[in-house]
Amino acid sequence: MLLVPAAVRAKALAAGAERWLSALPDLVARLEGEWSIRVGRVLEGGTEALVAEAVLEDRTPAVLKLLAPGDEAAVRCEITALRLCAGDGCATLLRSGPARGALLLERLGPPLSDLGLPAADRHHILCSTARRVWRPAPGAGLPTGLEKAQWLANFITTTWEEQGRPCAETAVAYALECAGRRAAAYDPARAVLVHGDVHQWNALQASDGRFKLVDPDGLLAEPEYDLGIIMREDPVELMEGDPMARARRLAARTGLDAQAIWEWGVVERMSTGLLAAKVGLQPVAGQMLRAAELVVTRG
Numbered sequence: 001m002l003l004v005p006a007a008v009r010a011k012a013l014a015a016g017a018e019r020w021l022s023a024l025p026d027l028v029a030r031l032e033g034e035w036s037i038r039v040g041r042v043l044e045g046g047t048e049a050l051v052a053e054a055v056l057e058d059r060t061p062a063v064l065k066l067l068a069p070g071d072e073a074a075v076r077c078e079i080t081a082l083r084l085c086a087g088d089g090c091a092t093l094l095r096s097g098p099a100r101g102a103l104l105l106e107r108l109g110p111p112l113s114d115l116g117l118p119a120a121d122r123h124h125i126l127c128s129t130a131r132r133v134w135r136p137a138p139g140a141g142l143p144t145g146l147e148k149a150q151w152l153a154n155f156i157t158t159t160w161e162e163q164g165r166p167c168a169e170t171a172v173a174y175a176l177e178c179a180g181r182r183a184a185a186y187d188p189a190r191a192v193l194v195h196g197d198v199h200q201w202n203a204l205q206a207s208d209g210r211f212k213l214v215d216p217d218g219l220l221a222e223p224e225y226d227l228g229i230i231m232r233e234d235p236v237e238l239m240e241g242d243p244m245a246r247a248r249r250l251a252a253r254t255g256l257d258a259q260a261i262w263e264w265g266v267v268e269r270m271s272t273g274l275l276a277a278k279v280g281l282q283p284v285a286g287q288m289l290r291a292a293e294l295v296v297t298r299g
Helices: 006-014 018-035 072-085 119-133 145-162 169-184 224-232 244-254 258-278 284-294
Strands: 037-042 049-056 061-067 093-097 102-106 192-194 203-205 211-213 219-221
Touching: 006 018, 018 037, 018 061, 018 102, 037 061, 061 072, 072 093, 072 102, 072 119, 072 192, 119 192, 119 203, 119 211, 119 224, 119 244, 145 169, 145 219, 145 258, 169 258, 169 284, 224 244, 224 258, 244 258, 258 284
Parallel strands: none
Antiparallel strands: 037 049, 049 061, 061 102, 093 102, 192 219, 203 211
């Protein structure tokens, strides 16, 4: 029996994907036959997709990921990013069925979040892993950093109002200023493939001891965007001392621009804090929005 995690089921029902849920056992059975795999234990922790352990015909361990319908463009972007990485920096894509939202991936080890490392060590690993992803990818058909900055600005404006203005207007205005500067700074000649969601839960240990990223958004943007995600995370630790110091450390590790890293972090912290508030994810929503208010004068 296929046991769909409660979070995945709830998200699918909220999106009106009841038919997808009821058809999942048949879809898994078809993929087992078509891809010569055996699907086993369903994995917990995600919300966007059903993820289960699988074994190939030659007994190679793998993971089957089935994304709920509703954002076919996101599925295409993820598959494109994985193909471009070809196993370097991101999990290796073994098979894909875009029309069915199906991906077969190499099975990796524990996430970075399980290792209990200090934030500085996690950031070093995330920087090193993200750098392996960054590569030119003109003509790949992926969204750009310009489009992402514009989308985030619109999301912040709309969601802040919808959620009853849960943080100071000055913090929202600052985030929108930062989004505008990153949009204006977009340069196709400098844009590279970026993962788009580089955090400790998306970094899993590979058999060689290094880490690989899973669940790429897939963007063509300045590489500082990925480091803005690292700025977004660990909001409580960020406020211990000078928060700009994290941006400077990330810039020093990668040779990138600290101000651009900072500004992407401001935008991502605000948008993610508002999203977390929208779905009731506490205490992280309150922590991110509080940090967003406190950094207004630090940039």
